[in-house]
Amino acid sequence: MLLLLVQLFLYLCFYSYSKEFIDTQRLVNHAFMSHKVGLRAQHLGLHKAVCVLLGWDTTLPLDTVTWAPQVLPEAEAVAQKEDLILWPPIVVIHNISMSNNIPQEQKVIPMEGVLAYLRGKGFITGRVNVSLGRPADQSVMVVKFLGTFPGLANTEKLHKYFSEIKRGRVDFQRIISNDGKSSSGTKKGKEGNKMEEQLLYGYMAISEDLDKLDFNNRKWSVIKSRKEIQELANDPVKVDGR
Incomplete structure (x- = not known):
């Protein structure tokens, strides 16, 4: 367990x-x-x-x-960490501009705006829950999908999208480690989807991301092996004991 x-x-x-x-x-x-x-x-x-x-x-x-x-080896250690995902599956989204030390360059994107952006990109088609993460200052938001195989598939799809546009976990960690400066990610921000694409970073939540969740999501989240879930999904259904 x-x-x-x-x-x-x-x-x-x-x-x-x-x-x-x-x-x-x-x-x-x-x-x-x-x-x-x-x-x-x-x-x-x-x-x-x-x-x-x-x-x-x-x-x-x-x-x-x-x-x-x-x-x-580092690659295997990272894979081992990423196997332990939060369940129901969650994508953590950061608004990088909120970590800017210059208040005038902070661009608030409300939860409704994040939800509309993701729906517009076709990543959210069913029931999801969007809430503020920690800290609750609009800098962190969490998108919780249903705890089902389709829910996991949608989570992985969104995770892959952020990774492919260089707005995934590694990219976020790199930009915040740049002396805490994120101005390079905010100067290009424009209205509409362009702003979301420049400012939002996201990734599938793993065990070490529990501290980024709000109280309710943290309370009801458990840790599961992504590999074991996928093996269960691929396991053939036995009929009549065969």
């Missing part, structure tokens, strides 16, 4: 008071080794959550009683 990141923090806070776990590796080794009745699933969830967070292989050894961290 996968744990919410909040649960991970609670575990870490609890164990931080124990001299037995003086470093992360000993904590994760304990989580793997523990066989306490009724707590095995929670410990394995903690083991996986910490490994994903630190870029370690989450595969559990079957023929040993000890565990040692195996550092994954």
